[in-house]
Amino acid sequence: MTTTTKPATPVATTRSRRPRAGALALRQGRLEITQFLRSRESVVFTMGFPIIMILIFASIFHGTIGGEVKVTQYFITGMIATGLMTVSFQNLGIWIPVERDRGMLKRYRGTPMPKWVWFAGKVIMVVVIGIAETALLLAFAVALFDLDLPGTAGKWLTFGWVAVLGVTACTLSGIAISSLARSARSGSAVVTPVSLVLQFISGVFFVFTELPTWMQQVATLFPLKWMCQGLRSVFLPESFGAQEPGGSFELGRVAMVLALWCVIGLVLCLTTFRWTTKRDG
Amino acid sequence: MDDELAISVRGLRKAYGDNVAVAGVDLDVHRGEVFALLGPNGAGKTTTVEILEGYRHRDAGEVSVLGADPANPDVTWRSRVGIVLQSTGEFDELTVAEVIRHFSGFYPDAEDPDKVIERVGLAGKAKARTHTLSGGQKRRLDVALGIIGRPELLFLDEPTTGFDPEARREFWDLIRALAAVGTTIVLTTHYLDEAESLADRVGVIVGGRLAEVAAPNRLGNRQEALATVSWRTPEGTLESAQSATPTAFVADLAARYDGEVPGLTVTRPTLEDVYLTMIGHA
Numbered sequence: 340m341t342t343t344t345k346p347a348t349p350v351a352t353t354r355s356r357r358p359r360a361g362a363l364a365l366r367q368g369r370l371e372i373t374q375f376l377r378s379r380e381s382v383v384f385t386m387g388f389p390i391i392m393i394l395i396f397a398s399i400f401h402g403t404i405g406g407e408v409k410v411t412q413y414f415i416t417g418m419i420a421t422g423l424m425t426v427s428f429q430n431l432g433i434w435i436p437v438e439r440d441r442g443m444l445k446r447y448r449g450t451p452m453p454k455w456v457w458f459a460g461k462v463i464m465v466v467v468i469g470i471a472e473t474a475l476l477l478a479f480a481v482a483l484f485d486l487d488l489p490g491t492a493g494k495w496l497t498f499g500w501v502a503v504l505g506v507t508a509c510t511l512s513g514i515a516i517s518s519l520a521r522s523a524r525s526g527s528a529v530v531t532p533v534s535l536v537l538q539f540i541s542g543v544f545f546v547f548t549e550l551p552t553w554m555q556q557v558a559t560l561f562p563l564k565w566m567c568q569g570l571r572s573v574f575l576p577e578s579f580g581a582q583e584p585g586g587s588f589e590l591g592r593v594a595m596v597l598a599l600w601c602v603i604g605l606v607l608c609l610t611t612f613r614w615t616t617k618r619d620g
Numbered sequence: 621m622d623d624e625l626a627i628s629v630r631g632l633r634k635a636y637g638d639n640v641a642v643a644g645v646d647l648d649v650h651r652g653e654v655f656a657l658l659g660p661n662g663a664g665k666t667t668t669v670e671i672l673e674g675y676r677h678r679d680a681g682e683v684s685v686l687g688a689d690p691a692n693p694d695v696t697w698r699s700r701v702g703i704v705l706q707s708t709g710e711f712d713e714l715t716v717a718e719v720i721r722h723f724s725g726f727y728p729d730a731e732d733p734d735k736v737i738e739r740v741g742l743a744g745k746a747k748a749r750t751h752t753l754s755g756g757q758k759r760r761l762d763v764a765l766g767i768i769g770r771p772e773l774l775f776l777d778e779p780t781t782g783f784d785p786e787a788r789r790e791f792w793d794l795i796r797a798l799a800a801v802g803t804t805i806v807l808t809t810h811y812l813d814e815a816e817s818l819a820d821r822v823g824v825i826v827g828g829r830l831a832e833v834a835a836p837n838r839l840g841n842r843q844e845a846l847a848t849v850s851w852r853t854p855e856g857t858l859e860s861a862q863s864a865t866p867t868a869f870v871a872d873l874a875a876r877y878d879g880e881v882p883g884l885t886v887t888r889p890t891l892e893d894v895y896l897t898m899i900g901h902a
Contacts, residue, residue, distance in 0.1 A: 358725055370714070370722050377713040446709030446765065449673065450726040451698035615675070 363456045368463025375430075375464055385430050386472045389422035390479050396544075397484045404546065405582075408575060411484040416570035417543035419473055423502060424509050424534060424563055426469045431461060431513030432520075432530035440523035444614045458514070458608075465510050473502070487574075494573045497590065501569030504597035508562045511604025518611045537563045548582055555584060562600045569593040625684070626651045626773050626804040627672060632681035634667055641667040643828035645681070649806060654799050656819035656836075657808040660899050664828040665808040666706055666777055672806070673703050673775050686773055699727050702771030706778050706808075708758045709765075712751040716742050719750060720764050727769030740764045741790055755782035763791070767798065774798065776807040780814060792818055812891045826899050840894035849873070852883035 375381050393415060400410040438444055447457055480486035489495050516533070520526040538544060540554045541564040547555065558564040571579065572588035580587040627649035634642040642664045649655045659665045670676045672685050674693035683690060688697050711719045720737060724730035737746050740760040745753060750761060759782050766774055776795075780788045788811075795818055799805055809815055815822045816836040823833040832839060849869050850860035863869040866886050873881045889897075 358728070363725065366722065366725055370718075373718070374711075374713040441710040441712070442705065442707045443709050443711060445675070445705065445707075448675070449698070449701075449703040449705070450723060451695045451728075451769070452726045453695060 360453060360456065363452065364459035364463065367452075367456050367460025368467070371460045371464035372467055375468060381430065381434070385425050386468065386475065388425055389418040389472065389476050392421070393418045393476065393480055394483075397480075405579070408579070409485070411480060411486055412574055413546065413571075414543075415476075415480050415486055416574050417538075417541075417567050418476060419502075419570055420505065420541075420563055420566040421538055421543050422472050422476055423469055423506050423566065424537070426472055427465045427506050427509035428513040428516070429530050429534050430465070430468075431510060432516045432533075433526040435461075435514065435517035436520035436526035437523040439517070439613065439616055448614045461514070462510060465506060469502070469506055489573050497569065498573045501566060501573070501593060501597070504594065504601065505562060505566035505569070508597050508600035508604055511601060511608055512562070515604055515607035515611060518613050521617060537561055540564075542567050548584060559596075562597055565593045565596045569597075624651055625649065626653070626686060627806065628682075628684045629668075629672070630682040632668065632671065632683060633679045634664075634671060634676065635679055640828055642671070642678075645825070645828070645830050647823060647830060647833070649804060651804050652799070652802045653820050654795070654805045654807070654818050656815035656822040657806065657825055658810075658812070658815055658822055658895060659808075659825035663825045663899075665825055668825065669775055669777055669806065669808055673701065674698075699729075699769055700772045702766040702769055702774040704762045704766035704774070704776045704779050706781075708762050710750065710758075712749065715747050715749055716753070716761055716764075717746040719761065720768060723765050724768045729770055730768055731770050733768065736764045736768050739767075739794060741787070756784060756787050759783060760787075760791075763794070771803065773804045773806070776805065778808055778810065780809070780811065788814070812895055816891050824895060824898050831898050836891055839891060840889070840898060842889055842891070842894050845889050845894075848885075848887050850883070850885050850887075851877075851881045854882070858883070 375385075393411070396414045396418075397411045400414075403409055404413050435444075444457075448454075477486065477488065481488065489498060513530075516530060517526065520529050537558070540550065540558040541547070541561065542550065542558070543563070547558075547564070547567065550558075555564075568583065568588060569590060571583070572590060583589065585592070625648050627647065629645055629647040632642050632645040632647075633640075645664070645668055647668075657665050657669065667676060671678050671683065672690055674685075674690035674697075677691055686697060686700055688694075690697075693701075714722075717733065717737060721733045724733045724736075734746075737743055740763050742757065742760050742764065745757060750758065753761065759779065763776070763779060766776065780791055783791060792814070795805060795807075799818075805818075807814075807818070819836055821833060822836050822839060824831045824839070834840075837843065846862040846864055847866035848860055849863055849866055850858060851873060853859055861869065870881070870884070870886065873884070
């Protein structure tokens, strides 16, 4: 602590250099990505999980579904959806309580950073990591298991909007559920069972239509099932739509349910989000 | 509202359920003043300060901080206030320089991050991940984040916890340098020497109320308090007496012992004595 340095002038001189909001959000996003990449467990479990799962699945099952589609082609849809949910819902639901517990959020609240910048930083992180993770997963599947990528612009477009809506719904739900955890450690206890159960009942690990009907109906209430279904329309032949519970891929319904979850998630975020822990007032 | 006041508080109250943390505090802090809030744990120091910082909502009372109500802090107000919380914020994945640089980006007229790192004595640790810092070094990082925005008003909640004596002296120099350029400083502390050495005025908060506000050397009428004169008798036993006129008393003693009084000391209550009496642990 040298006192020889010329001390700051506390009187307001130029207030014109207020940082621009867009630049602040990008900086925040970059910081979030740095933090994510530097915590090894996040990288391994968030980015590696879907890849490990597709490796296991492709190694166990070699057959085809309906005689024309490789098993990998079917399960890649579930893995992409799971990957997107992991990077958004699970990642935020586990890490935000940690950041809250460590006093990072409280620290941010004491600065002139506009609140939304912090959320924007999280969204940027989720989007960038989500794209990277999905690309990696597809690259693995194409290289090792001859996955057929979507052949038309229309299918890529569907891929795009299903992913965006799904990630948005899961991001907002992840932020919302983060307020349920009372401490850093309880974050994963709250989130992991929820996402594991959803993965089992939403057709990530099994062919959805082979699940018990009641299980299918429960899954219908949550976004993951609809993300999987939307992605099946991208990766499976048109004819497979007839085997879906609704008799088609029901893309209109996919959009509707996911959008509804975006609204629910947003309302929960706005009403329940806490910057400090309970003991912190 | 008086423009010369950085902080004005009237009838501040805050309860958590049945537990009344702040029970009617009135307080003025002048611009450019260094004000220390003393008090035992649980007396309401942090609650009071966190209400002033805009972290907690009050139940009742009027509060003005830099001319605004901190209950609804806006971005401009936030950029004029620096905060060092009692608990550290742990950005484990980042380095010291990364955290400070990132936070400097939030302020319109931030200090140069490298200079701040230097000022708080973390130059040798700039590239270290923050989780590798010692407790005292983490605290220095907190202080750096508090001053990075060149605040007009700086809150420090027990800032020197975990500092070794040398680091505390360096921190005191830093605070004096900030005060010298007109920064208003409100600090809470457990260290009476810290309050005595830094503060223009101290407030003692006990049971959610301000027991007294005064200059450190005037607290509890220290100036006027009876002096204690002690000396040793020729037989070697320690004698002591309280006196309002210690000079005359010592002159008497000198006459009695024919010049040199063995083991003579004259003391007045220290800030610690006064403080302990006030909080009821005399």
